[in-house]
Amino acid sequence: MNGFLGTRASIMLDVVFLAMFAVVPILFWSISLVRRGRNYQLHKQVQVTLSLVLLIAVTAFEVDMRFFTDWRARAAASPYYGSGVVIKSLVVHLCFAVTTAVVWTWVVVRALRNIPSPPGPCAHSAWHKRWGWIAALDMLGTSITGWVFYYLAFIAK
Ligand code: HEM
Known part of the structure; x- marks a missing residue:
């Protein structure tokens, strides 16, 4: 089914493309x-909610891409398709996306296991800060490379 942004993308691609414009600011706000307010409890709630929403979205997206949307047919009209630039941009995007899924899951699971409830500074803080930043920057990279792929495959004329 065609998306609602007026590009060559499907509805699901449009939803994910737009959703990342919300996920990134929410993540850095969290x-x-x-950092500023020391509101650890709200940080926890936002991160756990974001993780569950992303899990549902990524699952729906994967099912759609594998069984329903022929993204290659939709991208074929792109001037960057024949030269392989679209595929290369997808490979770069997938490198970010796959590592983000792994690191993100690891950060959440370890945080829920090792940070006390209610949350606050503890023995797990140093590990969590380092890997929390890596997870956040990886997610930013996933979004930026995803937007670039979307442009090259479904917008470029
Ligand atoms: C993928 C999910 C998460 C990410 C990306 C993330 C990211 C971060 C980052 C980057 C910091 C460091 C901020 C700074 O520079 O001071 C931080 C701090 C913190 N996070 Fe998370 N977080 C996540 C999930 C959670 C969860 C689930 C909890 C609670 C169970 C939690 C509790 C905390 C606490 C208590 C701190 C403060 C540590 C301290 O300053 O001693 N986070 N988080």
């Missing part, structure tokens, strides 16, 4: 809650 980190700023810790």
Whole structure:
């Protein structure tokens, strides 16, 4: 089914493309809650909610891409398709996406196991800060490379 952004993309691609414009600011706002306001509880709630929403979205997206949307047919009209630039941009995007899924899951699981409830500074803080930043920057990279792929495959004329 065609999307609603008026590009060559499907509905699901449009939803994910737009959703990342919300996920990235929410993620950095959640980190700023810790850094500025020391609101650890809200940071936890936002991160766990974001993780569950992303899990559902990524599952729906994968099912759609594998069984329903022929993204290659939709991208074929792109001037960057024949030269392989679209595929290369997808490979770069997938490198970010796959590592983000792994690191993100690891950060959440370890945080829920090792940070006390209610949350606050503890023995797990140093590990969590380092890997929390890696997870956040990886997610930013996933979004930026995803937007670039979307442009090259479904917008470029
Ligand atoms: C993927 C999910 C998460 C990411 C990306 C993330 C990211 C971060 C980052 C980057 C910081 C450091 C902020 C700074 O520079 O000071 C931080 C701090 C913190 N996070 Fe998370 N977080 C996540 C999930 C959670 C969860 C589930 C909890 C609670 C169980 C939690 C509790 C905390 C606490 C207590 C701190 C403060 C540590 C301290 O300053 O001692 N986070 N988080």
